[in-house]
Amino acid sequence: MLEVTNLTRAFGHGAAAHTAIEAVSLSVAHGELVSIVGPSGCGKSTLLRCIAGLIAPTGGRVVLRGVPVHDVPDGLAVVLQDYGRSLYPWLTVRDNVALPLRRTLRGRAARRTAADASLAAVALAGVGDKYPWQLSGGMQQRVAIARALACDPALLLMDEPFGSVDAQTREDLEDLVLRVRRERDITILLVTHDIDESVYVGDRVIVLTPGPGRVRADLPVRLPESRDQIITKELPDFVRLRTEVSRLVRSRDTRAVS
Amino acid sequence: MSWLRISWAWRWAVLVAGIGGWQLWTSRAGSSFFPRPSAIVTRMYHLWFSGPAAHVFLTADATGNLLPSLGRVLAGLAIATAIGAPLGIALGRSPVVTAYLNPLLQFARALPVVTMAPVFIVLFKIGTQMEIATIVFGTLWPILLNTIDGAATVDPVQLETARAFRMSAGQRLAWVIIPAALPKAFAGFRLSLSLSLILMVFSELVGSSSGIGYEMSNASNAFDMTFLWSTIVLLGILGYLLNELLAGAERHLLAWHTGKGRG
Numbered sequence: 436m437l438e439v440t441n442l443t444r445a446f447g448h449g450a451a452a453h454t455a456i457e458a459v460s461l462s463v464a465h466g467e468l469v470s471i472v473g474p475s476g477c478g479k480s481t482l483l484r485c486i487a488g489l490i491a492p493t494g495g496r497v498v499l500r501g502v503p504v505h506d507v508p509d510g511l512a513v514v515l516q517d518y519g520r521s522l523y524p525w526l527t528v529r530d531n532v533a534l535p536l537r538r539t540l541r542g543r544a545a546r547r548t549a550a551d552a553s554l555a556a557v558a559l560a561g562v563g564d565k566y567p568w569q570l571s572g573g574m575q576q577r578v579a580i581a582r583a584l585a586c587d588p589a590l591l592l593m594d595e596p597f598g599s600v601d602a603q604t605r606e607d608l609e610d611l612v613l614r615v616r617r618e619r620d621i622t623i624l625l626v627t628h629d630i631d632e633s634v635y636v637g638d639r640v641i642v643l644t645p646g647p648g649r650v651r652a653d654l655p656v657r658l659p660e661s662r663d664q665i666i667t668k669e670l671p672d673f674v675r676l677r678t679e680v681s682r683l684v685r686s687r688d689t690r691a692v693s
Numbered sequence: 694m695s696w697l698r699i700s701w702a703w704r705w706a707v708l709v710a711g712i713g714g715w716q717l718w719t720s721r722a723g724s725s726f727f728p729r730p731s732a733i734v735t736r737m738y739h740l741w742f743s744g745p746a747a748h749v750f751l752t753a754d755a756t757g758n759l760l761p762s763l764g765r766v767l768a769g770l771a772i773a774t775a776i777g778a779p780l781g782i783a784l785g786r787s788p789v790v791t792a793y794l795n796p797l798l799q800f801a802r803a804l805p806v807v808t809m810a811p812v813f814i815v816l817f818k819i820g821t822q823m824e825i826a827t828i829v830f831g832t833l834w835p836i837l838l839n840t841i842d843g844a845a846t847v848d849p850v851q852l853e854t855a856r857a858f859r860m861s862a863g864q865r866l867a868w869v870i871i872p873a874a875l876p877k878a879f880a881g882f883r884l885s886l887s888l889s890l891i892l893m894v895f896s897e898l899v900g901s902s903s904g905i906g907y908e909m910s911n912a913s914n915a916f917d918m919t920f921l922w923s924t925i926v927l928l929g930i931l932g933y934l935l936n937e938l939l940a941g942a943e944r945h946l947l948a949w950h951t952g953k954g955r956g
């Protein structure tokens with residue numbers, strides 16, 4: 436599905452140059468949900484932007500379904516880190532979700548129907564006529580997810596999608612992502628700095644080193660398919676894996692291991 | 694705008710009390726330079742608003758002077774907006790071009806438009822063209838510079854979102870850049886609106902054969918203080934009404950902006 440090879444991205448030139456990610460290689464199979472975890476500033480957003488084709492890497496390549504990525508490719512949707520600012524305050528919630536559909540769907544009524552269906556899928560039926568700034572942070576985040584899902588992407592990239600919401604909302608949103616993934620034919624790459632979250636939602640956890648970000652470890656998550664916020668998090672396998680990820684994230688050692 | 698929510702009745706009560714005080718003071722003073730408000734209102738009625746119903750009660754004097762003045766203001770603002778808004782969006786999205794043009798823009802804006810009037814008189818001859826040119830030249834800069842600012846400071850996250858969803862250039866312009874620039878463009882337009890009235894009067898004082906400014910200069914030459922005050926009050930009312938009209942449009946178009954600020 437997705438092949439990332441030796442991806443490097445530096446900012447600035449000369450003495451001021453700064454490498455955000457260095458030689459990152461990873462692959463994601465069709466239908467997988469892969470978490471990428473790493474400390475703040477390690478280059479997670481940069482990696483995601485490169486994969487999405489929003490910025491060009493300074494080295495390496497990204498291949499999505501056999502096609503090298505240069506610009507934002509077909510069948511890919513992104514939920515950016517700053518979801519509050521990514522929703523357009525001058526549009527209603529429904530129009531926010533419907534706006535990207537203009538590319539593919541002819542007819543206002545058709546887009547409206549599709550937007551409402553997508554809002555219903557994230558349990559936001561009935562708020563279509565409100566404005567984003569009238570909603571809570573958790574609801575705004577669900578609007579951003581609904582907008583991405585409305586495009587029916589084959590690959591969904593999410594950048595710290597549940598930062599800055601309260602713990603209860605966060606757990607609800609994690610379960611929402613798991614449900615979406617069960618119900619659709621979709622591959623998800625989710626970036627987070629939350630270790631529990633990376634293990635709870637992921638089929639695999641990729642740990643990045645502190646900046647410049649490299650792949651430090653790529654760990655399979657061997658947990659039952661159906662997950663529960665309380666039961667799953669008590670399982671010895673969960674506890675062992677979260678401890679290991681935690682140790683990898685915290686360690687000062689920046690060498691990559693495999 | 695976040696007006697304190699004083700009740701409608703109270704605001705008008707203060708206005709009425711002010712006019713009442715003015716009436717008392719001028720009656721007591723009996724100065725010929727400061728006619729009583731009641732005399733001014735009576736004069737305004739006879740001058741402009743006692744016409745036939747078929748002409749919405751406007752007199753020939755009103756249709757011959759108020760309407761041309763209003764027409765020049767609106768024409769001037771329309772031309773300034775038609776130039777300033779699209780140019781402002783284009784320049785706001787081209788930081789390099791704007792960086793080159795900025796000294797020129799700042800210089801042109803700093804020119805007091807009043808000093809340009811003689812140039813316009815030579816260029817256009819005295820008359821409507823010169824008056825409109827003066828209004829356009831004066832009101833263009835606030836609209837242009839504020840629109841540039843608005844278009845240049847669109848939130849990068851909003852633009853990146855547009856790219857992430859692969860919106861076309863036209864869609865980005867219509868659904869992201871223009872709406873994002875609108876609050877600042879409106880702030881510029883508000884400035885231009887009050888400028889346009891000043892420039893209308895000024896250009897008509899300089900030389901004209903019709904208009905409110907023309908009437909003012911006649912009244913002043915004839916030492917007709919009540920007439921002069923009538924034109925001043927009329928200008929105040931006109932300015933108030935135009936501003937209310939704009940505020941109404943803003944409430945409608947920028948509801949999200951005020952709502953967001955409050956929320």
Ligand SMILES: Nc1ncnc2c1ncn2[C@@H]1O[C@H](COP(=O)(O)OP(=O)(O)O)[C@@H](O)[C@H]1O
Nearest residue numbers: 446447455474475476477478479480481482646
């Ligand atoms: N547009 C940019 N220009 C310059 N430096 C940047 C830019 N974007 C990110 N960086 C730098 O790259 C590093 C990684 O940033 P980022 O990818 O946002 O990390 P994360 O998402 O893991 O917190 C940081 O040191 C950041 O300052």
Ligand SMILES: [Mg+2]
Nearest residue numbers: 479480516595
């Ligand atoms: Mg980030």
